[in-house]
Amino acid sequence: MDGTADSREGMLSRMALNDNKAGMEGLDRDKINNIILEASKGSRFYVNEVKKEQQVNERIGKMMRHKAKLTEQQIQKAQLSAELEMGRELGRVIVHVDMDAFYAAVEMRDCPELKDKPMAVGSMSMLSTSNYHARRYGVRAAMPGFIAKKLCPNLVIVPLNFDKYTAVSEQVREVFAAYDPHFLPMSLDEAYLDITEHLHERQHWPESMRSYKSCDNEVPVETDNLSPVLFEDSPSSSPSLPGSDGKVEVFGTSPEEAVREMRFRIEQKTSLTASAGIAPNMMLAKVCSDKNKPNGQYSILPERQAVMDFIRDLPVRKVSGIGKVTEKMLAALDIFTCAQLGQQMRVLSLLFSETSWHHFLQISLGLGSTRIERCVTLPALSIRVTEPLPLSEM
DNA sequence: TACATACAC
DNA sequence: TATGGTGTATGTA
Numbered sequence: 001m002d003g004t005a006d007s008r009e010g011m012l013s014r015m016a017l018n019d020n021k022a023g024m025e026g027l028d029r030d031k032i033n034n035i036i037l038e039a040s041k042g043s044r045f046y047v048n049e050v051k052k053e054q055q056v057n058e059r060i061g062k063m064m065r066h067k068a069k070l071t072e073q074q075i076q077k078a079q080l081s082a083e084l085e086m087g088r089e090l091g092r093v094i095v096h097v098d099m100d101a102f103y104a105a106v107e108m109r110d111c112p113e114l115k116d117k118p119m120a121v122g123s124m125s126m127l128s129t130s131n132y133h134a135r136r137y138g139v140r141a142a143m144p145g146f147i148a149k150k151l152c153p154n155l156v157i158v159p160l161n162f163d164k165y166t167a168v169s170e171q172v173r174e175v176f177a178a179y180d181p182h183f184l185p186m187s188l189d190e191a192y193l194d195i196t197e198h199l200h201e202r203q204h205w206p207e208s209m210r211s212y213k214s215c216d217n218e219v220p221v222e223t224d225n226l227s228p229v230l231f232e233d234s235p236s237s238s239p240s241l242p243g244s245d246g247k248v249e250v251f252g253t254s255p256e257e258a259v260r261e262m263r264f265r266i267e268q269k270t271s272l273t274a275s276a277g278i279a280p281n282m283m284l285a286k287v288c289s290d291k292n293k294p295n296g297q298y299s300i301l302p303e304r305q306a307v308m309d310f311i312r313d314l315p316v317r318k319v320s321g322i323g324k325v326t327e328k329m330l331a332a333l334d335i336f337t338c339a340q341l342g343q344q345m346r347v348l349s350l351l352f353s354e355t356s357w358h359h360f361l362q363i364s365l366g367l368g369s370t371r372i373e374r375c376v377t378l379p380a381l382s383i384r385v386t387e388p389l390p391l392s393e394m
Numbered sequence: 395t396a397c398a399t400a401c402a403c
Numbered sequence: 404t405a406t407g408g409t410g411t412a413t414g415t416a
Binding site: 040043044045046049122123124125126128142143144145146147353355356 | 404405406407412413414
C-alpha cells in the first residue's frame with residue numbers, strides 16, 4: 001500500500017530540483033537530483049517533506065474518488081465565462097520589471113573577480129540567489145549552500161549585504177517612479193507599473209526628451225531650447241550635446257520603446273540589468289517578464305487573440321499563484337497548460353472551491369488585475385523592519 | 395476565532 | 404553541522 005516507489009516518486013516532486021526558472025534549461029536532472037537526495041536523506045527536513053508529500057497525495061486521492069462519483073451536474077460556467085469576457089479590459093499597459101539575479105548581480109558588479117565564477121549569495125545553510133554560471137550546475141535560490149557545494153565544489157558563496165541591496169533598490173525605484181509614480185514594489189528587485197498615463201504624455205514628447213547618452217547618468221540629453229523645466233535634476237553645469245562624447249540613443253513612443261528606455265536607464269544608473277514584461281494585465285505581465293530573462297523584455301499586444309495565443313500552451317505553473325501543490329493536483333487531472341485548464345472547467349468547478357475555480361477560469365481566459373493597488377500593501381510594507389529575502393528573483 | 399496550508403518574495 | 408522569515412489569502416475545525 002505504501003509502495004516505496006510511490007513515495008519516492010512523490011518525494012521527488014517536493015525535493016527535486018525546481019528548474020522552472022531562467023538559466024536552468026537542459027540540465028542533467030537525474031544526476032543533480034541524486035546529489036540532492038543523497039545529501040538530504042535521513043534529515044528531519046527530509047522526513048518532514050515526505051510526510052507533507054503523503055498528505056498531498058492523500059488529498060489527490062480524495063479528489064480522484066470524488067471525481068469518480070460525480071454525476072453529470074450542470075453548471076453555469078459558460079455564462080460566467082461570457083460575463084468575464086464582456087468585462088475584459090485591454091486598455092491599460094501594465095509592466096512587470098524584475099532585476100536579473102539581483103543580489104548576485106550586485107556582488108559581481110562590486111567584485112569583478114566573481115564575474116566568471118559560479119557564485120551565490122547567502123550561507124552554507126541557505127542561498128538567496130545564484131548567478132547564471134552557478135545555475136548551470138543546478139545551484140539556485142532557496143537551496144542550502146552545503147548542497148550547492150556538492151553540486152558545484154568551486155561555488156563561491158558571498159554573504160548577504162542587505163544594506164547595499166536596499167540602496168541599489170532605491171536607485172532602481174527612482175527610475176520606476178519616472179514612468180509610474182504609483183508603481184507597486186513587490187520586493188527589493190521587482191515591481192509592477194501602470195505606464196498607460198506615461199505613454200499618453202510620451203506621445204507628445206519631442207525626441208530630446210527621449211534621448212539618452214550611453215555614458216551619462218540617467219538624464220536625457222540636454223539640448224539648448226526645449227523645456228528645461230522638466231529636467232530639474234539634470235546637471236546645468238555640463239550640458240552634453242549629442243555627438244560630443246558617448247553615443248546618443250533615441251527611444252520611441254511605443255510601450256516597448258518606453259520599457260527599453262526604462263531598462264536602459266536602470267542599467268546606466270546601477271550597471272545592473274533588468275527584464276520586463278508588458279501586457280494588458282498584471283498576471284500576463286508577470287509571466288512575460290520571465291520570458292526573455294535575463295536582460296530582455298516581452299510584450300503581449302492588447303488584443304484578445306494575442307492574449308489567447310499566448311495563454312494556450314503556457315504551463316499552469318508559470319502563473320503566479322499556482323504553486324507546486326496546485327500544479328500536482330491539476331496534473332493528476334491531466335491539466336498542464338492554461339488551455340487544458342479552460343477545457344476542464346466543468347470538472348474543476350465541481351472539485352475545487354468557488355474562489356479556486358473562479359481563479360482558474362480567469363487564468364484560462366488570460367484575465368488578470370488591470371489596476372495596481374498600492375494603498376492596500378503600503379501599510380504592511382512600511383511596518384516591515386527587514387525585507388524578506390527574495391529567493392527567486394532570477 | 396484559531397489553526398493549517400499554499401503561495402509569494 | 405546545516406533546508407529562511409514574513410506577510411497574505413484561503414479553507415476548515
